[in-house]
Amino acid sequence: MAILRVNGQGREFAAEMFPLTVSDLLGKLRVDAATVVAEVDGQIIERDKFALTKLHDGQSIELVRFVPGG
Amino acid sequence: MGIAGLGGLGSNVAGALARAGIGKLIIADFDDVEQDNLNRQQYFIDQVGRDKVDCIKENLARINPRVYVEGHRVKLDAENIPQVFAQADVIAECFDSARLKQMLVETVLSRMSAPIVSASGLAGYGNSNAIRTRRISPRLVLVGDGESGIDTVKLLTAARVGVAAMHQANAIIELIVDEIKV
Numbered sequence: 001m002a003i004l005r006v007n008g009q010g011r012e013f014a015a016e017m018f019p020l021t022v023s024d025l026l027g028k029l030r031v032d033a034a035t036v037v038a039e040v041d042g043q044i045i046e047r048d049k050f051a052l053t054k055l056h057d058g059q060s061i062e063l064v065r066f067v068p069g070g
Numbered sequence: 071m072g073i074a075g076l077g078g079l080g081s082n083v084a085g086a087l088a089r090a091g092i093g094k095l096i097i098a099d100f101d102d103v104e105q106d107n108l109n110r111q112q113y114f115i116d117q118v119g120r121d122k123v124d125c126i127k128e129n130l131a132r133i134n135p136r137v138y139v140e141g142h143r144v145k146l147d148a149e150n151i152p153q154v155f156a157q158a159d160v161i162a163e164c165f166d167s168a169r170l171k172q173m174l175v176e177t178v179l180s181r182m183s184a185p186i187v188s189a190s191g192l193a194g195y196g197n198s199n200a201i202r203t204r205r206i207s208p209r210l211v212l213v214g215d216g217e218s219g220i221d222t223v224k225l226l227t228a229a230r231v232g233v234a235a236m237h238q239a240n241a242i243i244e245l246i247v248d249e250i251k252v
Contacts, residue, residue: 035168037175039207044179047172062206066171067219069193069226070079070164 002057022050025061037064071242072096072158072184074146074174076122078226079189080164081112082235083242088130088137090243095130096158098142099123110228146170148177155184159250160242163188164235168219179209187241191215192234193223201230203237211245213237 002013006025013020022045026033038045039062045053055061071092073080076099084095099122103113117125123141130139142154151174155161161184163174171188178186191214192201200215213234220226 035172037172037179037210039179039210042207044176046176046180064175064188064190064206064210064212065216066168066175066188066190067193067214067217067221068166068168068171069191069218069220069223070075070077070166070171070189070231 004055004057005060007061007063019054022053022055022061025055026050026063029063031063031065035066037066038062039064071246072098072155072161073164074098074151074155074161075164075166075170076101076111076126077107077164077166078110078228078231079192079235079238080162081122081126082232083162083164083239084126084130085112085133086236086239087242088134090239091134092137092243092246094138094140094157096140096142096155097123097126098144098146098154100143100145110226110231146174148173148181151177152181155182158184160184160245161186162238162242164238166220168221175210183209185209185211185245187211187213187238187245189213189234189238191218192226192231193218193220194225195227195230198230198233201233201237203241211241213241 003010101122103117105118123143127139165171175188203213206212
């Protein structure tokens with residue numbers, strides 16, 4: 001079992017779900033990656049690296065989802 | 071100060087910052103003023119059909135001629151953003167499209183050093199207090215209710231877009247006065 005903090009909230013993930021990438025996490029949350037800015041432990045992760053960026057127990061992930069309008 | 075996009079957010083942010091006496095504004099958009107922009111954007115009926123950058127320059131000059139406005143009629147992308155806004159101490163994300171918002175915020179956070187004030191979730195009417203300003207991380211301030219998109223709510227009003235735009239302008243002034251101290 002691993003715990004990731006997603007937008008400030010601790011969430012539990014079963015050990016067998018790892019390796020878990022940013023893309024995998026967005027898939028589980030059903031969020032369109034094209035509208036998300038992601039920071040892992042305060043570090044910006046560019047969208048083209050989402051599928052390559054593996055998440056680890058204890059990390060803090062900030063997902064900012066953009067909706068249209070302006 | 072940089073403003074990316076001169077629609078309902080950007081045209082209002084520009085006016086507030088010019089009135090506040092911000093000395094230099096770098097503004098960028100590639101659109102012309104359209105009739106249906108006038109329900110929420112700071113243009114006038116006689117400006118329909120004209121370049122938004124030129125119109126904002128004119129309007130700001132009438133508000134405060136001491137503000138220097140550098141205009142870029144350009145479609146912003148990950149390649150040109152760092153050049154266009156190289157001199158900006160803060161950048162305002164004022165796009166309409168969710169994908170462009172994502173692209174701009176990601177580009178500024180990964181390739182530049184200035185903070186960015188972005189907006190997401192401002193469609194509809196009413197519920198002014200759901201629109202909040204939050205510091206997501208040291209260089210990212212996010213305004214909006216986070217969920218009311220034009221894709222689902224189907225309506226943009228001058229009032230609610232204006233609430234978000236003034237949150238952005240207020241956050242920018244706060245950053246400049248308290249942190250950047252230009």
